[in-house]
Amino acid sequence: MNKSQAQNLLDLTGWTVGSGTSGIFTMNGQASENVREWGEGPNGNRVILWKAQPDGTSNADGGWNTQAFPIIHTNMYRFSVWLRKTNSNSGASYFGCRNVSTLSSVVTSNPYFWQGDLPQLNKWYLLVGYIHGSGDTSIINYGGLYDGLSGAKVADAVDYKFEDGTTTSVHRAYLFNDPNLNDRQYFYAPRVDLVNGNEPSLSELLGLQNLMSDQAYFAGKVGIKTANPGDYDLAVNGKIRSKEVKVEAANWPDYVFQNGYKSMPLPELKKFIATNKHLPEIPSAKEVELKGVSLGEMNKLLVKKIEELTLMFIDQYEQSKKQSEQINELKSEIANLKEN
Structure with a gap:
């Protein structure tokens, strides 16, 4: 297990091919509306995705509530998940938590970091939300919706805070009120991190191939100390030190x-x-x-x-x-x- 996965407070051992409730993930809707299958992840790699597929008969159309997991209310936590919607914008996507109050200390029974339609169909977005510690007086919202290709923040999210004495929280992500039988919403890599300086950076979350892998995969171009890689898959504006470089060449x-x-x-x-x-x-x-x-x-x-x-x-x-x-x-x- 790599550092990134070890930091995740969510137990992903139940994130396996199948349908319905699995592990700590309690399904939202019917088992037929919650399918875990192999597919293409945010970075073009083959991963297990959670697929929501509406059956047209209920408001809950896929996704999950996790089992409650322990937290320390004085600490700050970061919640995240990848989402991609296909076919239409019917219904709405939801990303939230439990057992929190607003940043102005108003207790809320149904807290969502973000809800609505993703900016573009058939495109991955990283959703990020923060829960502040109970003693944090900040009223700044740090969360947001991030474009999976550019990494740009394309929408804001609502932050929350823990009340004194809170001991647990819940990670939840849904598709709701979607009557279109051809719609699909895909979820990937749900996680909760303690914000203490050791958590993966947002750029790491946006660029990692697979949170259960020791390898990183990038589907696009990479620039190091340069914002314009040009025609090159990897551009470095500086020195490179390596014990060996292997170059494949034809017509020797x-x-x-x-x-x-x-x-x-x-x-x-x-x-x-x-x-x-x-x-x-x-x-x-x-x-x-x-x-x-x-x-x-x-x-x-x-x-x-x-x-x-x-x-x-x-x-x-x-x-x-x-x-x-x-x-x-x-x-x-x-x-x-x-x-x-």
């Missing part, structure tokens, strides 16, 4: 050693270098400064030049060997002439 230049391959003649090579101040096919210093170097392509070119140089050495060796043989023959002939 073994063809240089094939029969019939012809290198540029030395006189032409000399003329090219005198004019361009760099080897053929190798980028100039100015070009490298402006555009950088593709490691895979550069390694291929360097190997090609080494192989061409090797052929030149072999050719020079053969010529030198032949010249040595000719010199030895001439020496022998001269010696014979002197003897005669």
